[in-house]
Amino acid sequence: MQIKGIHHVSAITAKAKENYDFYTKDLGLRLVKKSVNQDDTSMYHLFYADEIGNPGTDLTFFEIKRAGHTYEGNNSISATYLRVANDEALKYWKNRLEELHINHAGISEQFGRNILPFRDHEGQRLVLVSDETNQGVAGGIPWKKSPVPQDKGITGLGPVKLTVPVAEKTIDVLKDLLGFEEVGTYPSTIHGQRDIVVLQVGEGGTGAEIQVEERTDLPPERPGRGSVHHVALRVEDKAELEEWVKKVKERRFPNSGLVDRYYFQSLYFREPNGILIELATDGPGFATDEDPEHLGEAVALPPFLEGNREEIEAHLTPLDTTVK
Template identity: 40%
Template sequence: MGVEGIQGLHHVTALAGDPRGNLGFYREVLGLRLVKRTVNFDDPGAYHLYYGDALGRPGTLLTFFLWPGGTRGRVGAGQVMALALTIPEASIGYWQERLQAYGVVVERIAPRFQEEEVVLGFRDPDGLALELATHPRAGERPGWPDGPVPPAHAIRGLHAVTLLETVAELTLRFLIEEMGFRVERAEGDRIRLKIGPGGPGAWVDLHVDPRASRGRVAVGTVHHVAWRVRDVAEQQAWRARLQARGFHVTPVMDRKYFRSIYFREPGGVLFEIATDPPGFTVDEPPERLGTGLMLPDWLEPQRGEIERALPPLEGS
């Protein structure tokens, strides 16, 4: 391909409403660690919260832009229709009981791909479609050992994203020919592709529905999907490659904890290519991750104004 391969999912960013409700659900119910509380660098009046494993490693990160009182979105063609997180094979019963104990409606428990994985479907407080998926390789990644969920059952990171498309051909060709994905299997109206080493955290599923209408990206929907590269040099090579193929790609943006470029795949989903370094310990030690409001240097002069505009978070 002329550039180094993408290694898998880096993070997924969604839109949420109530900040306290979001924090309570993802930290207390799902047991993810809040690894960074900051603001949307492009809209510093809004929180940007990052959840993940103990260090916020790439491939474990689920992040949210918080829009209190924002319009509820609607999933449609050219969007992510579900986000799956990995759990150990023996944990499906634990999670069903835990979610129900917190009043979360479990929409389905279904096997997928000849019962290789069992999927528990539900929604977060803003209606975001989530899945917990079992897999034999779940144990290859640790969860957060110090959270409210016992380590044996802890979520192990991102599993896969499911893209909703009206036709498969354009997106499928792009993923294979331009990004280096390989088709792993197909089942019904779902096509699974893998990137890099494959396995949990390195999958994208295509769900094809010719009747799907366009949706609205707002509260309760995914904003973008980020893919991992090792460093800025690899990212620059990807930017040049995509531009040469006629894609509009943003300049490299400094997100403090990684560098980012953005573009849309042919079906309309917003993709990001993000670097693994420098990571979340650049401004907080591991034991303090997620405890303070962290800002990039260029927003520090506005800290007072920003802090006054943000709603309080639990523990702030």
């Protein structure tokens, strides 16, 4: 049993239409699934990824229409990294963000890589990271119909940063339960705070990395639009996930047990600093119920919700996601 890397990150948006426009038209990702939150079918659940929604490329959003402002702080998933192929692609993105009037922090070096931090229209904390020197988990294949040239496109999820009040509690879970290894540190930009700890799992590299930032000067985050709900990690299949269920229960973490999400199977648990972690299987994938050429164009519902389609769609604001 080995965690393979980052599977997906799920965040919150207040407006599905603006979210769709930003992530497909500005960032050039493909909407690979337009579905609903299976625990609250009144809200959209939008999945953006590479060409076919490969595991490790997927950034998802729950639409909570009344979501308020995020008050950033501790006990949070505080940054989501998006991979690009090389430093040349990162320079392209700096110019693109400026042309689109999207604020960014400029290109800088972090842990031996070039990065470009920026925010979306709702304050989502994002960082483009160059894979120029990266070795490890392979990236995905950028969408060929993207407004971004394919060789400059986003290839998947990179590191995920966790901000917590007591780093050792989270690091213990990552290392002793999930099999991550500490591979180094880099300095915090906040005076008086300890270095940020970098951990990787499986084949390693940007697609299999979690960074743990300890902050003793912050209150807990109050999430809203632009905040991250949970991070999911890759496991091979359902049989392996069932073994992870046993391991998590042995550690007595609050957990969901095995949950069938149809496109993958999942296990959710909270580690001691309150971060919600999901373990998700690599398959069966997003092409299970849609033609790969037309992913994300219609509202997709798993079989256990299909009988309620009329009622579910009546509560959703129509969202045209047809690729022209």
